[in-house]
Amino acid sequence: MKKNNFLHKHQKTLAPLLSLVLIILITASVTPGFLSIRMVDGHLFGSLLDILHRATPTALVALGMAVVIGTRGIDLSVGAVIAISGAVTAVLTVNTDWPVWVVILCALGTGMLCGLWNGILVSVFNIQPIVATLILMVAGRGIAQMITEGQIVTFHSDVLDAIGNGYFLAFPIRVWIAIGMIALTVLVMRKTALGLFIEAVGANVRASRLVGIEARLLVLSAYVFSGLCAAMSGIILAADIRGADANNAGLWLELDAILAVVLAGASLAGGRIYLLLTIVGVLIIQTLTTAILTSGLPVQYNLVVKATIILAVLLVQSPKTRQWISDFFTKKKRAANSSTGKADTGKGSEKP
């Protein structure tokens, strides 16, 4: 009984975690060596490490997206912001002799500026978030192209190389960066009242305003944060290929990020934020992508298979499906009760 209660309470948390474990196990049974991890020169290698490595940019973007979605918003421009910050990183590295940390700060600042733009449109001008961020989604790649003057700008920098592909304590440096950022965000959200305020504003902006929460400023900061996260992701992606590709860097990443937030059980109508589960969502998506690529399935099936599995995960999580499942079991129980001739009909349905 007690265990049942625990399961019931954490049903929402367990669903994405179970899905991830299930997907990893199934892939492991299909692809031999999927779970194996080797140590080479003090660096860990293996498919699982590869998943972590590749998931980093999406994880950072999804982190910002989760906060924005918590305020009942959405940020479609993150892919474009990735392109812009990548372009800034590349062009400044090539054209100036500024120290690399100044370059990185400039790229991060550009991302926050983009977020500020989105935030002003949404919270000051009350433009619907999907429309407001669509503007930068379209214009952002153009801005990135203007910065790189239409070229793919390649660069060389030891520090950026390390960020893109270096290792620290057996793990890729970029994974450490993501872990640091996630930990910091969780800390700020849960150890200050910021998380509470964002959830309150997302769930009921009128009531939040009436208790004295500065909703506008809060929404604005959420978009700035999302811009910052996207910029970090953009720097990592540029460092990875040692160049800025204004057309393709972070293309469609916003959709993966939104999907990850939804997989974590958040509602696009705002309210509860699940930061760690969002990261689990990112890992589900990346595991699927990697698994399909390594499974030897013909390339043209990739997208459809990925979509089908994600749909299945979402269906399992939907409250309606859960209702059906629990109804199914109560019915079964009741049928069992009546067939054994017990008189307590209806009691089975009252219990849950």
Next chain:
Amino acid sequence: MSDLVKDALEVKETSAVKETVEAAQSAVRPLLEIKHLSKSFTGVQALNDVSLQIQQGEIRALLGENGAGKSTLIKVLTGVYPRDSGEILLDGSLISASDSGHAQRLGISTVYQEVNLIPTMSVMENLTLQHQEKTFGLISWKKAEIRARELLAQVGLDIDPLRQLDTYSIAIQQLVAIARALSTQAKMLILDEPTASLDSDEIKQLFDLMARLKSEGLGIIFVTHFLDQVYSITDSITVLRNGECIGTFKTAELSRSDLVSHMVGKSLEDLAPTAHDHSIKRERTELLQLNNVGKQRYLQPLDLNIAAGEIVGVAGLLGSGRTELCELAYGSVKPDQGEVTLSNHSLTKSSLRRAIQVGMGYCPEDRKQDGIVAELSVRENMILALQASKGWWSPISIAEQQKLVEEMIQRLAIKTPDMDKPIGELSGGNQQKVILARWLITHPALLILDEPTRGIDIGAHHEIIQIIKELCEQGMGLLVASSELEELVMFAHRVVVMKDHHKVSELHGNEVSEQAILRTIAS
């Protein structure tokens, strides 16, 4: 009120109904006749055996307090809700509308308070939306424009039908809505609070039109909260209360005080002044001071002072400006003139956070929309105001939160299995207590309560009134707006009476009684 008095009242009312019904039957065949109409929603009897008749060329006011059944009656008439029992006859033939479009084709058109048009379309498109003029099966915009001009002329409007609707004032839009309602040879026109957002000139324009339509033989049902308007335009009045038809009266023969008694269900003569002590014992330390505070089209400027340990009640009919007064005092709506100060801090232009920091608290009327954050837990909802006034960077520790919340759950006897349950799953009364607790933990100097007992059960109702009295004894100042006079009289030291968005009077000490309040509203 004793049962005896209640019975006596009912007898009086039914006899009044009989007289008027007989008078009506002797006249010509009525345009609209409603017989024994009933409608209930899952256990709540929204309309109970309502009968009424309306003649050609008659303007009938439909009056009643919140929940009296006005909107249900209109929705049953126009087929939005199916009826449980009863008959509706239009021009002597039985009708049964299946939706509002059908009702309109049958001859009953409705214009709602919120203009039911499409603001981004042109006036012409709005007017011809339901029935397009066609040539060879295609819309003829030329014919549509001619038709639109005809319809506008019918309501006395000379405006460009090609312009977008929302470029015109609300009053013009309201008239366009009426023009559309008349486009289908309406016999019966229902106007549901059409004047709520109009100014006096615009109201006059509307009334001129109503008088013209009346002379053309249309029957009009006019729903409003403004008694002055009832007396200036209507021929007769039907009063609903708790889903029952209290009676139909000739406007000229019904005094205002009788009308108000019918609406709230109490007669002036039968109300003895209650023995409650309305004076304050302690010395006055002024808390809230409103100095000529008002806002255009919202609330006429007024003065109001509240001292520590004083409860000031706000009375008035629905739509009289009770909520507006609360919102201006709290600062959630900023006045465009006057000064608001609380304990010598000027709050006229301050943020709500600042107002809360100097000791303001506000439980809004609409608990669902403005009070609770349904997804968040009882604990989170309760600490929200205190946390907001501290700022996000200085969080209240979980242990501290649990202590505060546990204390409040005990003190207000809040029924919840645990403090982490989402507040949306609690009953209305318990939600209201949590919202009350939200403010109590901020230790406000002044608490504003708008309809603190709306929609909660009897037990919780009583508890909340007890809490209000205790808070006052502890020296808090309270501003309580309520539609329940009985309740106000029980605890208020003073009562501000609102009418048509201005303060008509302030009753002090022993003047405070239900009788006096009703008389003031009716005057």
